[in-house]
Amino acid sequence: MKSKDRHAAFISIGSNMGDRVANCLKGIRLLNDQCHTSVLNRSPFYQTEPVDYIEQDWFINGVVQVETQLEPIPLLRFIKEIEQQVGRTSEAVRFGPRVLDMDILLYGSQVLDHPDLVIPHPRMHKRCFVLKPLCDIDPNIVHPVLHRTMENLLDRIDNDGQEVILYPC
Numbered sequence: 001m002k003s004k005d006r007h008a009a010f011i012s013i014g015s016n017m018g019d020r021v022a023n024c025l026k027g028i029r030l031l032n033d034q035c036h037t038s039v040l041n042r043s044p045f046y047q048t049e050p051v052d053y054i055e056q057d058w059f060i061n062g063v064v065q066v067e068t069q070l071e072p073i074p075l076l077r078f079i080k081e082i083e084q085q086v087g088r089t090s091e092a093v094r095f096g097p098r099v100l101d102m103d104i105l106l107y108g109s110q111v112l113d114h115p116d117l118v119i120p121h122p123r124m125h126k127r128c129f130v131l132k133p134l135c136d137i138d139p140n141i142v143h144p145v146l147h148r149t150m151e152n153l154l155d156r157i158d159n160d161g162q163e164v165i166l167y168p169c
Contacts (some may be wrong), residue, residue: 006067010105011079012130017099020060021045021169023086027100028064028129031100039103041065043133049163051127056097060167063133072107076117079104080122105130109144120144125153128162
């Protein structure tokens with residue numbers, strides 16, 4: 001396979017049900033188990049305060065950097081299959097409790113507005129639980145729409161109600 005056939009992407013991963021760390025680690029392992037996708041880097045895990053729907057347990061969150069042969073929509077389908085394999089079912093509450101949640105944050109410098117997928121992730125620049133672990137991997141990544149580095153976005157965010165605590169594991 002030629003290197004031009006591979007694409008860099010960043011995927012957020014989180015869980016607030018069951019064994020949160022084990023759920024995230026299983027999701028990462030399943031990402032790496034296929035020949036079309038390889039995990040290149042992983043941030044530390046963080047215990048994070050829920051956002052939007054706050055009446056739920058805190059999350060474990062992190063970010064992985066992958067190299068994939070899949071285009072964005074097939075990659076989305078792949079991570080949704082992984083979520084189901086780990087035990088995710090349809091949620092009754094938007095932003096509610098989840099066994100595993102995986103989102104494509106960035107796909108190279110591509111900008112995509114598809115009914116099923118928006119890249120870059122439309123709320124990533126407002127989320128400490130996304131920006132902090134992303135900065136652990138590479139704070140100099142430039143947001144392809146806002147044209148700011150992840151570090152700059154993290155420094156500018158109002159993190160009130162978005163506590164992010166390094167999780168020892």
